[in-house]
Every structure is written in C-alpha cells, then in structure tokens.
Amino acid sequence: MAATDSGFREAGAADAPAIAALLTASWQDAYAGLLPAELLQDRMPALHRDAWAAHFAAPRPGIVLLAEGPEGLRGFCAAWLEGDEAYVDNLHLRPGLRGGGVGRALLGRAVRALAARGAARAALTIIDGNEGALRFYRRLGGVDGAPYPAMLHGEAVAYRRIAWDDAAFLVAACAA
Structure with missing residues (x-):
C-alpha cells in the first residue's frame, strides 16, 4: 500500500499516542452503558496507551x-493475519464521524491488504449490546454468532463474533 491513499496510510510507532487517544474517545462514546464508567474514564486511557506502545514495539x-x-x-483499523483469516x-x-463512510473505507482497505497476504476469510468480535456496530457489520454481509461470556480488563462482558467466509466479499461490500 502506498504511504498515502487519499487520506489513508499505514501507522507507525509515532502514531501510537494518537491511536490510543482516539480509541479511548471512541470507547467512551460507543460503550457508555455497556462498560463501567470507571473503566472507560479512569483506566482505559493508560490501558490503551500501554497496549499501542507495546504493539509498535513488537x-x-x-x-x-x-x-x-x-x-x-x-x-483507524487494526487487522491481524491469523492463518488464512x-x-x-x-x-x-x-466520535461524531460514524455514518460518513470512513469506517467502511478503512475496513475494506485493511481487509484488502491482508487478502493480498493470504487472508481468505475475515472475522471480528464486538461487545454484545453494541447495536450500531452489529447493524453496520450485518449490512456488510457479516454473519454473527451467539453471544458468549468473557472478561475484559477484569469486567464481565459478552462478546459476539461476526464472520465472513470470503474476505473478497467483505472488500467488495465495503467498496459498494
């Protein structure tokens, strides 16, 4: 992928603080009512800073x-190549940018990049109850499974896996 593609580029280590700050703001907006306020407001900023610094270190x-x-x-979109997925x-x-096509463009470009490296399928998980995300991924052809219990930073949550058997289908849906 080129360094820039109409406002899109791959991140580097210098981007970690901005990614962590945006991720925290997004979580505080999207997960209010789904996760404890103490986690979102007090613990999440440091957790995200540490996680993204660690990612770019390795x-x-x-x-x-x-x-x-x-x-x-x-x-931003972070996607990992796990086998053929x-x-x-x-x-x-x-916050405030949902519904304008930026997320769809990010998702399509990221999955397309991993498909070029061998990904045949795509998947993700959401926190159950995030109805906006569920609608978004279903509109793109994602098939969701039943909620399942998990722990997130010491808090009980339910996750829901959403999958696409064909990564190319997801890329095309994002481009439509």
Whole structure:
C-alpha cells in the first residue's frame, strides 16, 4: 500500500499516542452503558496507551491503517493475519464521524491488504449490546454468532463474533 491513499496510510510507532487517544474517545462514546464508567474514564486511557506502545514495539503480522483529514486522525483499523483469516481487532472512528463512510473505507482497505497476504476469510468480535456496530457489520454481509461470556480488563462482558467466509466479499461490500 502506498504511504498515502487519499487520506489513508499505514501507522507507525509515532502514531501510537494518537491511536490510543482516539480509541479511548471512541470507547467512551460507543460503550457508555455497556462498560463501567470507571473503566472507560479512569483506566482505559493508560490501558490503551500501554497496549499501542507495546504493539509498535513488537508488531503483530497485519496492518494498522489510519484515516486522516485536515482536522487530524479520523479513525483507524487494526487487522491481524491469523492463518488464512483477517481478524479485525479494531475499527474505531473519532466520535461524531460514524455514518460518513470512513469506517467502511478503512475496513475494506485493511481487509484488502491482508487478502493480498493470504487472508481468505475475515472475522471480528464486538461487545454484545453494541447495536450500531452489529447493524453496520450485518449490512456488510457479516454473519454473527451467539453471544458468549468473557472478561475484559477484569469486567464481565459478552462478546459476539461476526464472520465472513470470503474476505473478497467483505472488500467488495465495503467498496459498494
């Protein structure tokens, strides 16, 4: 992928603080009511800073793709190549930008990059109850499974896996 593609570029270590800040703001917006306020407000900023610093110190195979505009970082997508699957670990936008096509563009470009490296399928997990995300991924042809219990930073949550048997189908849906 080129260094820039109409406001999109791969992230580097210098981007870690901006990614962590955007991720925290997105979580505080999207998961209010789904996760404890203490986790979102007090613990999440440091957890995200540490996680992204650690990622760039020892990157996983995959891509961290940024969407930028005149106002700065608009969103990012982090997807890992796990066997023949593009696992979308993060797709987050700055609050207020949902519904404008940035997320769809990020997701399609990230999965396309991993498909070029051998990903035949794609999948992700969401926190159950995040109805906006569930609708978004279903519109793109994702098939969701039943919620299952998990722990997230010491808090009980329910996750829901969403999958695409064909990564190319997801890329095409994102481009439509």
